[in-house]
Amino acid sequence: MSAERKKVLFLIRSLGKGGAERVLVNLLNRFDLNTYEVDLCLVMDLNIYDQEINRQINRVTLFKSYFLVRVLTFLYTRYNINLLWKSTVNRKLRERYDVAISFADSSYTDLLFMLDHQPRKTITWVHSSYNSYSNFNKFYSGARKERIKKARFDKLSTVVFVSEDSKRSFIEVFGEKYHMEVIYNIIDRKGVLSKAKEFEVKKQSKEILIVSLGSLYPVKGFDKLIEAASDLLKENDRVRLMILGDGPLRKQLQEQIDALQLNEKITLEGFKPNPYPYLAAADIFCMSSISEALPTALCEAMILGKPTLVTDCDGCREIVAGGKYGIMVKGYPFDIYQGLLKMSSDTEIRKFYSLKSIERASGFDDEEILKKVYHLIDK
Incomplete structure (x- = not known):
């Protein structure tokens, strides 16, 4: 040495x-x-x-x-x-x-x-x-x-x-x-782009895949996201929500999904050592957090050009610049539902925010x- x-x-x-x-x-x-x-x-x-x-x-x-x-x-x-x-x-x-x-x-x-x-x-x-x-x-x-x-x-x-x-x-x-x-x-841009190609996550034809990523803690607001997705599925049954991550709320969140009888449409995928192929397959990335500092998963989704929807909280607000680079909504289930409905219903909106994500990620x-x-x- x-x-x-x-x-x-x-x-x-x-x-x-x-x-x-x-x-x-x-x-x-x-x-x-x-x-x-x-x-x-x-x-x-x-x-x-x-x-x-x-x-x-x-x-x-x-x-x-x-x-x-x-x-x-x-x-x-x-x-x-x-x-x-x-x-x-x-x-x-x-x-x-x-x-x-x-x-x-x-x-x-x-x-x-x-x-x-x-x-x-x-x-x-x-x-x-x-x-x-x-x-x-x-x-x-x-x-x-x-x-x-x-x-x-x-x-x-x-x-x-x-x-x-x-x-x-x-x-x-x-x-x-x-x-x-x-x-x-x-954020390791090169690593994210490279690992996203390691395998392919299959989707059904015409399916709109929403992906969220984070440890299963109350601060991530996944209970609100599941409730919002339940309401969204009443409007559009082509939607599917995948939540990647593990933590102490897994049993509680699974029970919420079971009670809604949406096990085929809303899934807890657990912790993934390489989550990037799932992010790459997403049509929408959603972050429903109550609080963040700098949300790494959001930055990674933007590197992959994913249109993003976030709740109005510290960290998320800064990355999407108050709504310039992604749709930002209040952290209530109804507001998350409305934002997801808007994004899932309009291909052009998704294309627009995909380009905005790429623009924002250029600054990382x-x-x-x-x-x-x-x-x-x-x-």
Whole structure:
């Protein structure tokens, strides 16, 4: 190892099935490893992207037990007990890092301050909208919010946001005294286009396929999308909805579909390591989220030229520029239904928004984003 290379630590809870995790893999696989020596630390032993990450990147896992991580997280966030966290971090991470980055801001960001050898610079990446997602307001309020400000944000060198909406939401909750920057996510245009051709997703003749993609959590609004699709099918039985992703709401959402007796028309496809052929087959991409920071799946759908319909929330609003590059509706089932009815009923509207998606995607410049990341590390 060259002593001249800067040592950079990336820390994240796991490399599971979320958007931030996929973005980190995209970033690491394009990282200049001749200039930087990179370690990747996973808090828990879940890494579905293991085979995709460059072998030159050293990987460290803090804990193998998901249950233990939950217990330790509860003890730290509720009672500020961190002895096992601190001893494990310093046993597993012995390097002297120039820069340490928590790539998805959470209580795990605080692990950076437990290192015996404090990095020259500590950074966190915010992939969420703190103000518009109710769970964040639940956890980041009152005395706990003040403790987090002092124990985390006051100590960080930089807070990075993946969108202007995300930054604005953070300021509303925590204020703007911190050093803040906005850096869009790397989307990996070439990878999306290439992987979209790996296999073909078959469709029935004259079928209009609506695809949505995301972890099955309340914030994604899939229950509202299913209700909207049910109403849409009363108007147009050629429509089919596919939802790609997994999560704790799968059973509940499947029960909703079963109750509507629409199992052949609305399907939960589960997590797909390569979702891009499904996106490529879509006639419409829909994002029904309550809150986003920078919706990676929406950007990927635009790279593939898909006409998009999104709900009016942080992140989505920014990417479609308030409706310029895609149809934007309120986040109620009836409004989603009306938007989908308009788009599914008119081929010309779909063609128009397909071109607008391609126009918007031309602004996703991975090389410029990489330059901003390097500048952040080096300055």
